[in-house]
Amino acid sequence: MTKWPIPHAMQLALDAARAAAAEGEVPIGAVVTRGDEVLAVAANRTRTPPDPTGHAEIVALREAAAKLGSERLIGCDLYVTLEPCAMCAGAISHARIARLYYAAPDPKGGAVEHGALVFEQKQCLHKPEVYAGMGESEAAELLRDFFKARR
Numbered sequence: 367m368t369k370w371p372i373p374h375a376m377q378l379a380l381d382a383a384r385a386a387a388a389e390g391e392v393p394i395g396a397v398v399t400r401g402d403e404v405l406a407v408a409a410n411r412t413r414t415p416p417d418p419t420g421h422a423e424i425v426a427l428r429e430a431a432a433k434l435g436s437e438r439l440i441g442c443d444l445y446v447t448l449e450p451c452a453m454c455a456g457a458i459s460h461a462r463i464a465r466l467y468y469a470a471p472d473p474k475g476g477a478v479e480h481g482a483l484v485f486e487q488k489q490c491l492h493k494p495e496v497y498a499g500m501g502e503s504e505a506a507e508l509l510r511d512f513f514k515a516r517r
Contacts (some may be wrong), residue, residue, distance in 0.1 A: 370500045375399050375445040376467060380423065380501055382409040383447045383508050390499035393508040396422035396446040398430035398439065404506040405430040405442065422446060423454040436463045446492050449476030449498070458494060465495045469505035
């Protein structure tokens with residue numbers, strides 16, 4: 367099996383996840399790009415400030431929308447280190463993200479290929495192209511190490 371190189375945007379997301387872990391946050395990172403331009407790099411920020419919506423994807427989408435001056439991120443891609451939850455998948459759909467790349471699956475909390483299957487619901491107005499597994503081993507290891515240290 368050939369191991370493909372991790373694209374620059376996913377590497378940035380993994381770096382953001384490492385930084386989140388160093389801050390005591392769950393190590394998840396996200397990057398929004400448009401073509402070769404990086405619009406936002408974010409990590410989980412649920413603890414500081416206390417914000418239950420401070421998932422890396424939400425933070426990155428907010429930053430990219432502010433940078434573009436639009437709530438519609440047409441032609442933009444999102445790279446994230448963990449399969450998005452239902453909240454994040456809904457935001458991805460509303461933002462009109464073109465392509466979603468995620469590293470590790472999340473059978474417990476994911477909602478793209480597990481659980482709620484948000485993009486498959488008839489109420490979902492926009493479904494991005496989805497690509498899973500890019501950087502999976504690195505992202506999964508970050509999460510395992512983080513939670514192992516907490517137990």
